[in-house]
Amino acid sequence: MRIAQRAQRIEPFYVMELAKAAASMAAGAHPGERPMIYLNIGEPDFTAPPLVAAAAERAIRDGCSQYTAATGLPALRQAISGWYASRFGLTIDPGRIVVTAGASAALQLACLALIEAGDEVLMPDPSYPCNRQFVQAAEGRAVLVPSTAAQRFQLSAAQVEAHWTPATRGVLLASPSNPTGTSIARDELERIARRVRERGGITLVDEIYLGLSYDEDYGHTALGLPDGLGDEIISINSFSKYFSMTGWRLGWLVLPPAMVPAVERLAQNLFICPSTIAQHAALACFEAESLAEYERRRAAFKARRDYFIPELNRLGLSVPVMPDGAFYAWTDVSALCQRWGIPPTQERADEGGSWALAFELMKRCQLATTPGRDFGTAEPGRYLRFSTANAMAQLQEAVARLEQAL
Numbered sequence: 001m002r003i004a005q006r007a008q009r010i011e012p013f014y015v016m017e018l019a020k021a022a023a024s025m026a027a028g029a030h031p032g033e034r035p036m037i038y039l040n041i042g043e044p045d046f047t048a049p050p051l052v053a054a055a056a057e058r059a060i061r062d063g064c065s066q067y068t069a070a071t072g073l074p075a076l077r078q079a080i081s082g083w084y085a086s087r088f089g090l091t092i093d094p095g096r097i098v099v100t101a102g103a104s105a106a107l108q109l110a111c112l113a114l115i116e117a118g119d120e121v122l123m124p125d126p127s128y129p130c131n132r133q134f135v136q137a138a139e140g141r142a143v144l145v146p147s148t149a150a151q152r153f154q155l156s157a158a159q160v161e162a163h164w165t166p167a168t169r170g171v172l173l174a175s176p177s178n179p180t181g182t183s184i185a186r187d188e189l190e191r192i193a194r195r196v197r198e199r200g201g202i203t204l205v206d207e208i209y210l211g212l213s214y215d216e217d218y219g220h221t222a223l224g225l226p227d228g229l230g231d232e233i234i235s236i237n238s239f240s241k242y243f244s245m246t247g248w249r250l251g252w253l254v255l256p257p258a259m260v261p262a263v264e265r266l267a268q269n270l271f272i273c274p275s276t277i278a279q280h281a282a283l284a285c286f287e288a289e290s291l292a293e294y295e296r297r298r299a300a301f302k303a304r305r306d307y308f309i310p311e312l313n314r315l316g317l318s319v320p321v322m323p324d325g326a327f328y329a330w331t332d333v334s335a336l337c338q339r340w341g342i343p344p345t346q347e348r349a350d351e352g353g354s355w356a357l358a359f360e361l362m363k364r365c366q367l368a369t370t371p372g373r374d375f376g377t378a379e380p381g382r383y384l385r386f387s388t389a390n391a392m393a394q395l396q397e398a399v400a401r402l403e404q405a406l
Helices: 005-009 014-027 050-061 074-088 102-114 129-137 157-163 186-198 257-270 276-286 288-314 334-339 353-365 392-405
Strands: 097-100 120-125 141-146 168-174 202-206 234-238 251-254 328-332 383-387
Touching: 005 129, 014 353, 050 276, 050 288, 074 097, 074 276, 097 102, 097 257, 102 129, 102 202, 102 234, 102 251, 102 257, 120 129, 120 157, 129 141, 129 168, 141 157, 157 186, 168 186, 186 202, 276 288, 288 328, 288 392, 334 353, 353 383, 353 392
Parallel strands: 120 141, 120 168, 168 202, 202 234
Antiparallel strands: 097 251, 234 251, 328 383
């Protein structure tokens, strides 16, 4: 059977290979051995709060399960608009909001609507691997620009200008970012958006971790940029992270008005509509009781960050930039690799470096982590990602095991 080239160009999601290895190792453990601690997957340990679960049950019981409009329930689009007003002081026309089958569908729709074959999209290295695969699936090319700790592992306006070519269509940013948990400073984001505007390009911003921001200097949405720049942003968001609805597969786009009809046509043909049950459940996310619970959880995620990252630094596992959002620790493990005799990554990313270290941590500490291989090509063997989405007790046990192994 002949497989299309576009499918063959899509790289594996290597974090899943590590997850399978960790599960296999855990399954083969002898009785009494320490259980595996999973700090590899970016999924909140919290699930949908009571009002959301009750709304889903009610929708099923009342038979509210037929198709909705491709752009989503009008009431949900209005509720999302209200969240931007209460959280960020922004007036977002509900007509600009398109509810999608997760942020993945949002990215796919945006890329298909905007990217032609051969278009290049600038992205920071490191960045979330699936984002560049959406660009490639639309026949574009993701151009990874190495970023450093000094720039918070984010693109700078100067880099956008330096790497812009006649083939460049725009930029795809993430703020806060996976895997680093860092955001783009507001003035730098404005400079990037202005440079993109001057060149007639597009600015897509993945904001799925925006609700999980811990620093007022960074907890802003690109939709609020001045001088009409915010109206030109394509913002991708999700109910998965802040709203604790990962498996419900629900997200949304905020689009410039001229884009909405094109995205609606694509959504009609590719998805029909997002999950109706999930949409009715998501309406309860914006009830006062649910929002209060989400803020309690945000405080818990911050407390986990405030405990875990200083502990990593104390153990010599350096986190070069304190994350201001999400639930990740992007950790420089080069010193530990050297200490344990693990050679640096050479030509193959599955030899040496953080890839080999991840397997060593599973063996020595029964601790599953994510090596840098998925997130870019600049220095994949130098960095390891820890997820702090787990309960505090698990993070404390992970630190104890690391300290023992070291």
